[in-house]
Amino acid sequence: MKRQRAAPIVSRAKGLAAEIRWLLSISLSAILLFPESSAPADVSQGAQIAATCASCHDPTGGGQAIPPIASLDEQAIVKAMLAFRASESPSHVMHAVALSLSDDELAATARYLADRASAGRQP
Amino acid sequence: MTDWTRRQIGGLAGGALLAVAAPHIVRGRGRAKVVVIGGGIGGATVARYLGDMKSIDVTLLEPNSTHVTCFFSNLYLAGLRSLASLSFGLETLAEDHGITIIRDSAVAIDSGGKAVELRGGTKLPYDRLVVAPGIAFKFGEIEGYDEAAAKIMPHAWIAGPQSELLRRQLESMEDGGVFVIAAPPNPFRCPPAPYERASLVAYYFKQFKPKSKILIVDAKDQFSGQELFQDAWSRHYPGMIEWLPSHFTGAIKAVDVAARSVVTEGETFRAAVTNFIPAQKAGLIGEKAGLTDASGWCPVDPVTFESTLQPGIHVVGDSIIGGDMPKSAFSANSQAKACAFAIAASLTGSPQFPPHLFNSCYTFLAPDDAFTNALTFAPEGGRIKTVKMFISKVGESAEVRRRTAHHAMGWYSAFTADVFGGGS
């Protein structure tokens, strides 16, 4: 799923080379403005939707009762959410959440959570 | 490398391009200022999420040094949680999320001059204001129930000293006493909570004062989660809880604190302990600032939570009206996130996406028997509409209910970390 999605985005982006250079220079200068520990929070669509997850799932992954999601990879999240979407059991809470997300929103959220998890794992 | 590039390129999708450029313009002239009134659930969440963006200067006004959560305060009344375990300071928001906390109340809002006046006299300028003052009570609506009466017949609907008072009264009540809960009319803070309170106090009585009775004198003819509650009352506390709908009593007309009685159209109920939960309206600053309509609540845009009466001022949490979202901590937190992203979009040009509004509450019937609901909402025609709703079912196994009660504990710690800071 990851690869299929990446291809069209890359080819569209090639046509926007100038904007990309411009965008990257802005992003880099934005990063340089802040010391790493206080980097501004991401406000992408994935990040905005993932903020909803934090109402129940401990973002540090230490949840006692509600399963942690902080260390899952992108495919595991998508797979789990599709299963939740298909059935009210085992969790009607997750069923409601999964039904409220379009495929694109789900992919963006899973990508954001997985990226954050892998960034967190790097030394 | 490819991964990193893909992530950057991913940022190009949709309307994100312009959006990324704009923060620099704002930084060039100094950070935009957001003032948040109220460091409860809605206000703390907005402040935290805006603070994390780093591009906005956030000031949070709250007169109390700690917030005691109303959710789980019924467990405290039953002797199952300490009040200290339900109390949160705002220090983490200041230390880890870059928010300036001012221990003071807002007494006036100058919407033209874009400034908030504090009780201490200071005037704070803002680019955007968020108002999250919770609820106020309609004292005086029922004859005999005013602020002084609440010191004898506590409402315990704002957690803290009122909860302690009610707990002391329940502890000193003799076995065989009658405990009356006067349940308020709609709309009010946390629709299932009066009935959760009846359930958990019954749990306490069952152990320590088994001859006691609980009477719920209701202003309504039906209530949230009714079937689930009535099923649980007959299973756990047979004969102990009686619910009297409004059509049966003719509704509450007056209270007499000296006689310790609640007077309805047809009857007078004398009680050893009375928990009188009054009718409610938006927190008082809402009315003072012209944010409320005839309903007593604050109408808002369902996407940005900007007041429809006062531009530049956003309202979140229990104070709002204008849709299907119940007045719950979960709703307040969900609205606050949508509001924070909308404010960031307007002040810094960050991207805005359709909000995902959600509510899920855990309700206790007994310590190891809890139910949940889950509702999703979307803006439609200027209002917040329910899209889907799911709720636990009567007849679920004891194991399912035990697991739900266990999940509730996990929810509490994750949720309070999300609101008051702590997680990453």
Ligand SMILES: Cc1cc2nc3c(=O)[nH]c(=O)nc-3n(C[C@H](O)[C@H](O)[C@H](O)COP(=O)(O)OP(=O)(O)OC[C@H]3O[C@@H](n4cnc5c(N)ncnc54)[C@H](O)[C@@H]3O)c2cc1C
């Ligand atoms: C018994 C009970 C059980 C509940 N259980 C649940 C539950 O299980 N799940 C759930 O989701 N919800 C539950 N709730 C509801 C939940 O507590 C409220 O919906 C939630 O607190 C609303 O958040 P808020 O930010 O609107 O108001 P609050 O959290 O009350 O915060 C308002 C804050 O504003 C401050 N303030 C007011 N005026 C001013 C001013 N002029 N200047 C500065 N500060 C001001 C106040 O001091 C307060 O700290 C329960 C409520 C009760 C009573």
